[in-house]
Amino acid sequence: xxxxxxxxxxxxxxxxxxxxxxxxxxxxxxxxxxxxxxxxxxxxxxxxxxxxxxxxxxxxxxxxxxxxxxxxxxxxxxxxxxxxxxxxxxxxxxxxxxxxxxxxxxxxxxxxxxxxxxxxxxxxxxxxxxxxxxxxxxxxxxxxxxxxxxxxxxxxxxxxxxxxxxxxxxxxxxxxxxxxxxxxxxxxxxxxxxxxxxxxxxxxxxxxxxxxxxxxxxxxxxxxxxxx
Numbered sequence: 001x002x003x004x005x006x007x008x009x010x011x012x013x014x015x016x017x018x019x020x021x022x023x024x025x026x027x028x029x030x031x032x033x034x035x036x037x038x039x040x041x042x043x044x045x046x047x048x049x050x051x052x053x054x055x056x057x058x059x060x061x062x063x064x065x066x067x068x069x070x071x072x073x074x075x076x077x078x079x080x081x082x083x084x085x086x087x088x089x090x091x092x093x094x095x096x097x098x099x100x101x102x103x104x105x106x107x108x109x110x111x112x113x114x115x116x117x118x119x120x121x122x123x124x125x126x127x128x129x130x131x132x133x134x135x136x137x138x139x140x141x142x143x144x145x146x147x148x149x150x151x152x153x154x155x156x157x158x159x160x161x162x163x164x165x166x167x168x169x170x171x172x173x174x175x176x177x178x179x180x181x182x183x184x185x186x187x188x189x190x191x192x193x194x195x196x197x198x199x200x201x202x203x204x205x206x207x208x209x210x211x212x213x214x215x216x217x218x219x220x221x222x223x224x225x226x227x228x
Contacts, residue, residue, distance in 0.1 A: 022047070024084040031094035032105035042105070045112045046084075050077035052119045069122070073115040080108065181222050189213060189223045 025043035034042060053074035060067050087101075088094065192212050196204040204212075209227075210220035 018047070021081050021085060024088045025081065027088050027094065028084040028101075029105055031097050032102045033097075034105060042108065043084075045109065046077055046080045049073060049112050049115050049119075050081065052116055053077060056119045056122075069118065073119060076111070076115065181219060181226065185213070185215075186223060186226055190227060193227055 022043040025046055026039050029042035030039040053070050056070040057067060057074065060070065092101075189209060192209065193204045196202075196208065204227075206217075206220055206224045209224055210217060213220065213223070215223070
């Protein structure tokens with residue numbers, strides 16, 4: 001209930017102030033030699049320039065664009081409105097208006113048209129003009145649930161390690177065979193190593209390479225040996 005009463009009071013105050021200012025501008029224009037409909041057009045022109053400059057200031061509020069022009073035209077319209085209010089308060093003889101005031105009143109339409117045109121047709125920058133963030137390489141994205149793997153069309157199934165031959169009890173234990181690595185897997189591993197080198201400045205280690213490729217430790221050793 002209080003907010004509605006406060007809003008009504010503000011509207012009533014705005015209507016009273018606008019009507020008084022409108023009447024003072026009309027009386028001043030009429031005293032300066034502008035009769036008939038021309039005297040009524042002057043307060044409309046002043047108020048429109050005041051509203052246009054204030055709207056321009058609100059539009060540029062969230063941008064980095066200069067606001068000096070909008071503030072200048074707002075000051076010009078406000079000075080015209082306040083000047084008419086003061087001049088018609090008994091400080092100026094409306095029956096004998098000085099020549100300089102007649103010149104100002106006669107030149108106001110051109111000045112108001114220039115200000116309104118500049119305010120209405122000046123480009124308005126967007127609130128945010130930041131450059132789009134670069135899209136990260138898919139090879140740099142680490143997914144904890146799924147390790148990076150090369151495309152299925154380029155990666156053939158890796159060959160399984162050859163089974164160790166059963167040696168006699170008296171023979172020396174045979175060394176484990178080195179698993180063969182497909183060329184496509186080597187190429188993908190090299191891309192991962194280059195991306196890791198560019199991002200961290202250090203060469204990729206075996207454990208990181210193994211987690212990124214999702215391959216067994218022997219095969220990771222074989223790939224690391226070929227990348228060295």
